[in-house]
Amino acid sequence: MHGEPLTILLVEDNPDHADLVMRSLEDHKMSNKIFHVSDGEAAIDYLQRKGEYSDPQSSPVPHVVLLDLRLPKVDGLEVLKIIREDEKLSHLPVVVLTTSNGDKDVAQAYKHRANSYVVKPLDFACFAEMMKDLGFFWLCWNHNPWIPEE
């Protein structure tokens, strides 16, 4: 893993949910660092290193993006589309993490080449288990392509 810290970008507008995700992941010592942004616009800014996220040290490229679909300002699907259209970001694993299990959302997400689509479980035990699995899979088992930074 090239010795880099394993980072996750969490795009989640609900602060409670963001807390739950982060605390679940931390419980399992999954990640060196979780970056949380609360709307689509901030997510794009982070990934494209705009504004406050321009420093690559404090805003490193994440290993995986956990993306909610319903987001203020810029919708989650739109964020996904922008990631896939951006040459530098298109390889980035994106896991859609949302409350919606609507067929249309699933189809749209995969159409825009989401790597995975998971629905937040209402049951906490399931929720915690899922976070653990997600963390293991995407940070340990999954192998990302190595894209050199310019």
Added chain:
Amino acid sequence: MVRTDGDQMMIKFNSLSAKILLAFLVATALPLLVSSYISFSTSQKGLEYEIAQRLISVADHKVNIIEAVADSNKTEIEAISKTSNVQDAMIALSKVYRAEGPQSDPYQQEEKKHRPFLRRFQEGFDYYNLFLTSPDLDIVFSVNHESDFGTSLKFGPYRNTSLANVTRASIANFEASLSIIELYQPSQNIAAFAAVPLLKSGKLIGVLAVQFKRKALYDAITDRTGLGLTGETVVGQIIRGGFLVTAPLLHVKNAAFTKTFAKNDTGKFLNASRGETGHGIFKDYRGIPVLGVWRNLPSYQWGMVVKIDVEEAFANIHKLELLNWGILIASISLVIILSLLLTQTILRPIETLNVAAKSLQAGDFQSRVSIHGKDEIAQLGLAFNSMSLEIEDNNRVQARQVDELSKVNIELERFTYTVSHDLKSPLITIGGFIGMIEKDLKKDKFDRVNSDLARIRSAAEKMRQLLDDLLELSRIGRIANPSQNLHQGQIIGDALERVHGRIMSGKVRVDVKIPDDLPVVFGDKPRITEVWQNLVENAVKFSIQQPDPVIEIGARVDEDWLECYVKDNGMGIDDKYLKKIFGLFERLDAGEEGTGIGLALVKQIIEVHGGRIWAESQGLGQGTTLTFRLPLKNTGPDF
């Protein structure tokens, strides 16, 4: 069948026009054809009969005239023979001729005595010559001294002439006789004679003979009265090997006694010469078809054929036939033209209707036909147009309804989706933090329990609020308060009172700029109050971060509208989100409190009052103005 092409001039024989044409032809042309055939054939027969009868009567008349002439010739000469002058001359001249000869003085003297009155007879009756012949057949006197004078008809050179024959015949029969007509040598001409025995006291004293003038012979025969342009009378007698023409012909010069027809051409003449009569169509000596009548002339023992060319005789029939055909063709053409015209006048509008109907069927609901006149087809056209109009209207209404329905459907889908999402969210929060607390409690960790419980409470509260707002939103469509005249100043006062707490706690300055003479609008007071309350709450929420938060509330009249606004000096909104803020469950900021229903509710209320609402912002950090306008001529909310 194809559409009407402008330049397609050919009549289209679609079934209807063919039927009409056929019906017309059967109904009119067929009887016409039959009646015209019947009338033609009747008149043809009639005409043929009439023409034949006319020719027959001409022929019979001719026979009568010729025979009458012959009879009168006989009568004349008999009358002359009875005069004593003639008898005296006969006796005297016969006596001196026999005694002295014709050259002697006594004969000359005697002849001089008798010649004047004999000559008077000749001239008076217009004879060519007059003879006195002795009982032993010497010509003892003739008015014109031709070569026959002084010869013997018994022994002389002219003993076989018609003069000799008729003279002998008259003596033999003791009555006036007529000769046949033939060439007479002494006169170098065609001649005919009449002879009568001269008797004195029952004793034959000689024979009186006259030679008729050639013209007189043929007058009756060559008279072409009633024979048109081509008609003529052919007379002749049977000779060995054929038939000798004995009178002039129309078509052959000098035919009399020179022209002979071969036996083959003599059928009718043979019949006629044998005394038969009849009429019919046959070919004449020229080989041309003629209508002819054949008769016998007993006095001359000739056959006579009175004929006229068929072409001329039946010219009228031919004309009649042509006329008949002309009328028939004209009538049938007229029938066809009429039926085509009728077909066109009936079928063209029907065809137009047909095309219009097909285009209507194909989905062109603006398909109309132009109406001319007031007949049944025009009425059908009117009915079609009104039907088409109705379909178009219905279709428009239907399209609008479908459009509305699909909008509602999309809205509903979005609504249920967001509701399920937004209701699920707090549940996840509640479940999650309960799980967290349980975990912490197991480990005897208490530091986060309170804050986690606060999150649970807040999530539960949010859910309650969400349900309340949803209920409220659903009421707008269903539950209306009675409308009344609304004074905005008063309503704004009510609204401000409701949010007084927040205004105070946020230290927000509120400027109200409402003119005193602001007109009233008609509407639902609690709802409009709700609008103001929401807008002010919204403004407070967004301006509260500012060091010096100010809200400006105003209203003014713009033409037919009452325009109201709430302006804050908060963080402002990016242009691209200005429209989004009125969407259901839309929140621009993640941390923002509220359910995302407020502005959607406001929009809904304004719209049921016939107004509209929009947001303006000079950009981030420049504050936001929410403006709505309500119609002044409002009849109340339209639910």
